[in-house]
Amino acid sequence: MDDTALTETLKELGLSTYAAETFVGLQRVGPATASDIAAVTDVPRSQVYGATDELAQLGLVNVQSANPKEFRAVSPSTAGELLRSRIARQTTEMVNQLEAIRAADARPEQGESDSIWRVQGLQNTNQKAIDFLESADSRVQYYVTAAAFLPSAAVDALEATATDGCTVSVFAPADTAVAERRPGLAADTIGFEHIDPPAAFADNCTRLLVVDDSAVLIGVTTPQAPREEVCFWSAGEQIAPPLAAAFRAVLRQ
Numbered sequence: 001m002d003d004t005a006l007t008e009t010l011k012e013l014g015l016s017t018y019a020a021e022t023f024v025g026l027q028r029v030g031p032a033t034a035s036d037i038a039a040v041t042d043v044p045r046s047q048v049y050g051a052t053d054e055l056a057q058l059g060l061v062n063v064q065s066a067n068p069k070e071f072r073a074v075s076p077s078t079a080g081e082l083l084r085s086r087i088a089r090q091t092t093e094m095v096n097q098l099e100a101i102r103a104a105d106a107r108p109e110q111g112e113s114d115s116i117w118r119v120q121g122l123q124n125t126n127q128k129a130i131d132f133l134e135s136a137d138s139r140v141q142y143y144v145t146a147a148a149f150l151p152s153a154a155v156d157a158l159e160a161t162a163t164d165g166c167t168v169s170v171f172a173p174a175d176t177a178v179a180e181r182r183p184g185l186a187a188d189t190i191g192f193e194h195i196d197p198p199a200a201f202a203d204n205c206t207r208l209l210v211v212d213d214s215a216v217l218i219g220v221t222t223p224q225a226p227r228e229e230v231c232f233w234s235a236g237e238q239i240a241p242p243l244a245a246a247f248r249a250v251l252r253q
Contacts, residue, residue, distance in 0.1 A: 013083050015058075018043045018051040023060055026073035033068045058082060116234045125219055125231040126151050132211045132233070133157035139167040141251055143208040145197070147181040149219065149229070155182050162189035171195045171251060198250045207231075208247055216243045 003024050010020035025041035026032060034052075038045040052071050055061035059082050064070040074082070119128050126149065133140060134157050142158070144150045150170075162168040170185055172178040174194040179185050185192045201208075206219035206229050217233040234240045 013087065016051065016054060018047050019054040022048060022051040023055055023073055023079070026061065026071060027076070031064070031070045031072045033070055035068070037071070058086065115236060116232050116239065118230060118232055120228060120230040122148065122229055125149075125229050126154060128231060128233060129207070129209050129217055130154050130157050132209055132215045132217060132235075133161055135215065136161045136166050136168075136211045138212050139169075140212075141169045141171070141208075141210045141248060143171040143195075143198075143251060144176075144178060145173060145206050146176055147178045149207045150178060150182055150185075152182070155185060158185075158190055167191075169193070173197050195251075200250045208251070210244045210247050210251075213241045213244045216240055216247055218247070 003021075006024055007017070007020045010023060011017060015023065021041045021043050022037055025037050025043070029036055029040055032040075034045050034048040037043060037048045037052075043051060049069075052061055052063065052069075055071075055073075056063055060074055060079050062072045062074070064072070073079070119125055129142075129149075130153055133142075133154060140158065140161055142150075158168050158170065168189065169191040170178075171193050173196065179192055179194075197205075204221045204226075206221060207217070208219075209215075209217040214237075215233070215235040217231050219229050219231040221227070221229055234243060
């Protein structure tokens with residue numbers, strides 16, 4: 001089994017190369033000495049002790065004070081919990097520090113400017129849509145062409161928005177499996193309707209979201225990247241309202 005992808009993932013989670021390789025190796029051999037670890041990994045024996053020290057500080061390895069020392073990796077589930085907690089803690093610290101920098105700068109809170117912005121990549125475009133859904137005050141109209149553009153987190157946001165008293169309408173072409181793949185759309189508080197793709201939409205349109213009269217988002221793909229969604233959005237006081245009115249008119253056709 002090639003461990004390259006797993007090692008790279010551990011490195012992305014903050015481990016050094018030698019620590020990641022050592023941890024994977026210990027999952028294979030169980031309690032092991034430095035020589036044992038070097039024999040089953042590409043980690044030089046002289047580097048094993050530094051790698052295990054790093055892992056021990058993270059709680060990922062237990063050390064037996066024998067001669068020679070032996071090392072035992074924690075279980076995969078325990079490692080997952082430890083790394084998740086570490087990332088959550090670091091993320092919280094990062095956000096607090098950034099907020100402190102912004103507060104120290106003494107600038108007024110930044111609103112959405114009257115511009116059209118772009119975001120790309122499915123995870124990022126979905127998150128922007130969810131952010132808009134969570135900001136809704138009165139009504140939401142959301143047209144999607146595939147279930148991928150309506151992840152579970154978005155359905156949860158739609159349900160929460162509807163529960164808070166907003167009028168929520170979701171539209172999808174009849175030949176998609178959006179409703180079947182997202183059972184949460186069956187909630188009594190959410191209106192769901194199959195419609196023909198609006199004539200005004202190009203074939204590469206992926207989604208359209210209108211929130212109140214203050215935010216709009218439209219997704220497209222391009223010939224250069226047919227599997228990569230790009231979304232254009234605006235929440236400015238000058239641009240968003242007329243776009244919202246125009247898009248609502250398109251959905252009513």
